[in-house]
Amino acid sequence: MIFSQVKQAPADPILGLTDAFKADTRAHKVNLGVGIYKDEAGQTPVLSSVKKAEAKLLEIEKSKNYLGIEGVQAYNQVVQTLLFGENSDIVKQQRAVTAQAPGGTGSLRVAAEFLMSNTNSKTIWVSNPTWANHQNIFETAGLTVKQYQYYVAETHDMDFDAMITDLNQAEEGDIVLLHGCCHNPTGIDLNIEQWKTVAQLCLDKSLLPLFDFAYQGFGAGIEEDAQGLRAVADIVPELIVANSFSKNFGLYNERIGAVTLVAEDAQSALTSFSQVKKTIRSSYSNPPAHGGLIVSTILADAELRAEWEGELTEMRQRIAQMRTLFVETLKSEGVEQDFSFISRQNGMFSFSGLTKEQVNRLRDEFAIYIVGSGRISVAGLTKDNVPVVCKAIAQV
Numbered sequence: 531m532i533f534s535q536v537k538q539a540p541a542d543p544i545l546g547l548t549d550a551f552k553a554d555t556r557a558h559k560v561n562l563g564v565g566i567y568k569d570e571a572g573q574t575p576v577l578s579s580v581k582k583a584e585a586k587l588l589e590i591e592k593s594k595n596y597l598g599i600e601g602v603q604a605y606n607q608v609v610q611t612l613l614f615g616e617n618s619d620i621v622k623q624q625r626a627v628t629a630q631a632p633g634g635t636g637s638l639r640v641a642a643e644f645l646m647s648n649t650n651s652k653t654i655w656v657s658n659p660t661w662a663n664h665q666n667i668f669e670t671a672g673l674t675v676k677q678y679q680y681y682v683a684e685t686h687d688m689d690f691d692a693m694i695t696d697l698n699q700a701e702e703g704d705i706v707l708l709h710g711c712c713h714n715p716t717g718i719d720l721n722i723e724q725w726k727t728v729a730q731l732c733l734d735k736s737l738l739p740l741f742d743f744a745y746q747g748f749g750a751g752i753e754e755d756a757q758g759l760r761a762v763a764d765i766v767p768e769l770i771v772a773n774s775f776s777k778n779f780g781l782y783n784e785r786i787g788a789v790t791l792v793a794e795d796a797q798s799a800l801t802s803f804s805q806v807k808k809t810i811r812s813s814y815s816n817p818p819a820h821g822g823l824i825v826s827t828i829l830a831d832a833e834l835r836a837e838w839e840g841e842l843t844e845m846r847q848r849i850a851q852m853r854t855l856f857v858e859t860l861k862s863e864g865v866e867q868d869f870s871f872i873s874r875q876n877g878m879f880s881f882s883g884l885t886k887e888q889v890n891r892l893r894d895e896f897a898i899y900i901v902g903s904g905r906i907s908v909a910g911l912t913k914d915n916v917p918v919v920c921k922a923i924a925q926v
């Protein structure tokens with residue numbers, strides 16, 4: 531039998547946790563595993579701006595004909611504006627080319643396969659730690675994955691010197707995966723000077739930055755969160771961005787993202803784009819339309835755009851409030867360990883410093899689900915569940 535040779539794959543560390551959470555029958559269970567935004571009521575509702583754009587689309591959409599390989603043109607243009615800003619020279623000089631792709635994951639995979647098949651860039655450096663799926667995506671595409679130091683558990687902070695020391699080991703043409711903002715899982719981002727240092731190192735050593743930009747607007751704001759990317763793009767001639775609208779538009783299941791390649795000049799961009807399109811054609815042929823149409827409809831309409839920005843601000847601010855409340859409640863529950871670092875981190879996640887053993891006890895004894903690394907999805911905390919979670923943490 532052919533299939534009897536197939537070995538069981540290990541459960542995905544994050545999605546496997548969601549399966550275990552769903553199967554748990556305890557009524558008071560809390561899921562702080564997967565990175566999805568929850569409102570105060572613990573729900574993940576469709577954004578109002580998205581609902582309105584969908585109503586509009588329902589009326590005007592006349593055909594379900596295939597999109598081109600690169601997706602919705604208007605969408606690809608708004609992606610470039612979000613990434614590089616209004617009046618960007620890179621966009622004006624047509625050094626950027628964008629293909630709509632299925633989420634951040636699909637965009638990263640397209641980028642990896644394009645590089646693997648068409649360039650000598652076959653080694654990628656990722657931060658230690660990083661999003662659990664990075665290694666999986668890049669190795670499946672055939673790239674060799676190496677790690678650069680990023681985080682120090684003892685200080686709950688980053689070690690920038692160690693990062694630079696490790697990246698100095700990289701060889702010409704190697705790819706450096708950088709989290710555009712809201713680093714997953716640590717919540718610790720580079721400051722603007724550090725971004726410039728990394729960019730200069732990439733320039734000096736001919737390394738290719740690959741930005742994973744999945745949380746634009748969840749850190750400090752839409753423009754603010756792009757400052758690192760823009761600073762690097764000012765210094766290096768070539769880079770790739772894989773961005774996602776799963777989180778900032780709440781479009782998780784529409785699978786909407788994009789891969790954007792910036793080249794030295796317009797001709798090089800176009801030539802590379804022909805190969806990006808070839809990669810896509812052999813994989814899923816062309817992207818699904820709905821998510822791209824939603825995003826481009828919202829961003830093209832001043833009223834809908836303002837509403838979306840308001841909704842995004844609300845999500846960002848609620849998470850920030852939960853960070854503060856979490857730290858304060860832990861203190862009031864008598865936890866002596868200093869958790870104040872959590873309120874200084876950005877985005878959906880916090881590297882709590884909880885050990886694997888504590889994480890297991892929280893799940894078994896209190897029905898609180900956290901990823902084994904101790905990463906907490908702060909976006910899953912609410913005023914209602916913070917006291918429950920903090921009491922349990924105090925006990926473990």
Ligand code: PLP
Nearest residue numbers: 565633634635661714744774776
């Ligand atoms: N990159 C990072 C850092 C993420 O945290 C995630 C989602 O959790 C993704 C990429 C994937 O995003 P998407 O769901 O759009 O594929």
